[in-house]
Amino acid sequence: MFSHAWRWATGLSLVQGHLHVALVTGLVVGLVVLLLAHRDRRWARRRVPLALLAAAVLLGVAQLLLVLTRPFPDGLPWLVPLFVGLGLAGLALAVAGWAGLRWWRRGIAVLAALAVVLGAADGVDAVYRSFPTVASALQLPPYDQVPISRVTTPGPDAPAAPADWTPPRGMPETGALAQVTIPATTSGFGARPAWVYVPPAYRTADRPLLPVWVLLSGQPGGTRDWIDGGQLAHRLDDWAAAHHGLAPVVVMPDALGGETDNPLCLDSALGRSATYLSVDVPAWIGSALQVDPDHAHWAVGGLSYGGTCALQLSVAHPDLFPTFFDVSGQRGPTLGDPTDTVQATFGGNQAAFDAVDPLHELAARRYPQLSAYVAVGQDDDEYRPQAEQVAAALGAAGVSVTTAVLPGGHSWEVWGPALQGALPWLTDHTGLPS
Missing domain, CATH: 3.40.50.1820 (Alpha/Beta hydrolase fold, catalytic domain)
Structure with a gap:
């Protein structure tokens, strides 16, 4: 029974269906949770803009390195930097909002950041469809190996x-x-x-x-x-x-x-x-x-x-x-x-x-x-x-x-x-x- 459940779970699609929708939804919800981590004006007016600016700078540096090093000749579809940028924004918001949070709120922030990163990774994967299932994403041995x-x-x-x-x-x-x-x-x-x-x-x-x-x-x-x-x-x-x-x-x-x-x-x-x-x-x-x-x-x-x-x-x-x-x-x-x-x-x-x-x-x-x-x-x-x-x-x-x-x-x-x-x-x- 466990083997059948494992086969079912690792065979779930990452590019369509319920798991894909859940991961993209988690990305949106995670960003909202991180944006609302604090209620004070200093957070909304200073730390959120700085976190988003840091994410934008990191994304810009990454794109510049791709242009300079050209690890592959293909250009990136616009959705790829968009999802990468959202993932970086989630991480930057989690770091910027860490100070002043109670331990349980920090736990929620970690989960929210994880949801953002997983959702962003799934978004990139949905563009190329390189890893259509959980098993392929984890590089598990093929079932017929x-x-x-x-x-x-x-x-x-x-x-x-x-x-x-x-x-x-x-x-x-x-x-x-x-x-x-x-x-x-x-x-x-x-x-x-x-x-x-x-x-x-x-x-x-x-x-x-x-x-x-x-x-x-x-x-x-x-x-x-x-x-x-x-x-x-x-x-x-x-x-x-x-x-x-x-x-x-x-x-x-x-x-x-x-x-x-x-x-x-x-x-x-x-x-x-x-x-x-x-x-x-x-x-x-x-x-x-x-x-x-x-x-x-x-x-x-x-x-x-x-x-x-x-x-x-x-x-x-x-x-x-x-x-x-x-x-x-x-x-x-x-x-x-x-x-x-x-x-x-x-x-x-x-x-x-x-x-x-x-x-x-x-x-x-x-x-x-x-x-x-x-x-x-x-x-x-x-x-x-x-x-x-x-x-x-x-x-x-x-x-x-x-x-x-x-x-x-x-x-x-x-x-x-x-x-x-x-x-x-x-x-x-x-x-x-x-």
């Missing part, structure tokens, strides 16, 4: 093709997730642990040879992002349930090296992430997993930075990743400013940068062997024009391009549904029966 040894266990000597495979009795109803460190043997890239999803068919003793999809996160981001924000395991479990347990094996490696690192999916002064993703990761997949060795049935995809990276990898290695999925990606690798980008990567050598820039590569030769699925949010004013430019460049280079424009902006409101919408296309292009 298994040791990596159960994924790398050898299967049959002569596995069948998916089209010729018959599900055995006792096949698991769901797939499984496992975490693994993929060695950077050739690249030396400082990658974080990856995640692997295997469908029900793979978990049988007589598994078929399944295709491989490599999915990459945005920046900032982590290797769990497609599992948490994208609900990848649930989406593919549902697909497998309707297709005799068949779905791809999905590997989610680290393309960054750190939450806010930005190696631009290149081999440059910023690190050798391109070699890690095109050499080390495929080598590990081929040696550790029993999957289809035919790269005609492999695909790479990602969101935002990961979508740009998928474009780069597929254009640079069309025989390795002839199919790619790009949702909300950019036109090419960037740190925000073209000059700064070339300087940071190749010491100002524009020709060296152009040689690995996907739009330059697409303009230089044709890629009739590639198939691309390019998706973007209708309200994504920064990335939608870039997606349109990429789709046009791909088409001009002979690539078979499918495009999709979804309701929403630059968030999981678009990225998860984009993957869902691309599933029939991806499975068809990677050799799974549809």
Whole structure:
């Protein structure tokens, strides 16, 4: 009984429903309580304005640091600084009103400040939808996680093709997730642990040879992002349930090296992430997993930075990743400013940068062997024009391009549904029966 209650509680949504409403309501109520902590004129006329001014200054400093350091090239939606500012205002009011309060009023102030901070954090989360549930926000182990040894266990000597495979009795109803460190043997890239999803068919003793999809996160981001924000395991479990347990094996490696690192999916002064993703990761997949060795049935995809990276990898290695999925990606690798980008990567050598820039590569030769699925949010004013430019460049280079424009902006409101919408296309292009 306790386990069911725990599963229910940690499965509650943070971006919609009763808990989300309660957290946002707590934010408003907490601010009101903190504003009314004292009844004297000095509090209302001096200390409240000073507290709010302090919160505004802190928010301004934080935004200035983002502009100066540029940990990620994307701008922040206006709701993000708004919620952050409200959280800072709650903390500043709690500190400013601490003196002169009785112990029980201090307890109420702490609870009110906590409610404000939690409500503000939930407000930011509702913008991006990166952590849709309590479990994902707490980074609890996924319910279907298994040791990596159960994924790398050898299967049959002569596995069948998916089209010729018959599900055995006792096949698991769901797939499984496992975490693994993929060695950077050739690249030396400082990658974080990856995640692997295997469908029900793979978990049988007589598994078929399944295709491989490599999915990459945005920046900032982590290797769990497609599992948490994208609900990848649930989406593919549902697909497998309707297709005799068949779905791809999905590997989610680290393309960054750190939450806010930005190696631009290149081999440059910023690190050798391109070699890690095109050499080390495929080598590990081929040696550790029993999957289809035919790269005609492999695909790479990602969101935002990961979508740009998928474009780069597929254009640079069309025989390795002839199919790619790009949702909300950019036109090419960037740190925000073209000059700064070339300087940071190749010491100002524009020709060296152009040689690995996907739009330059697409303009230089044709890629009739590639198939691309390019998706973007209708309200994504920064990335939608870039997606349109990429789709046009791909088409001009002979690539078979499918495009999709979804309701929403630059968030999981678009990225998860984009993957869902691309599933029939991806499975068809990677050799799974549809």
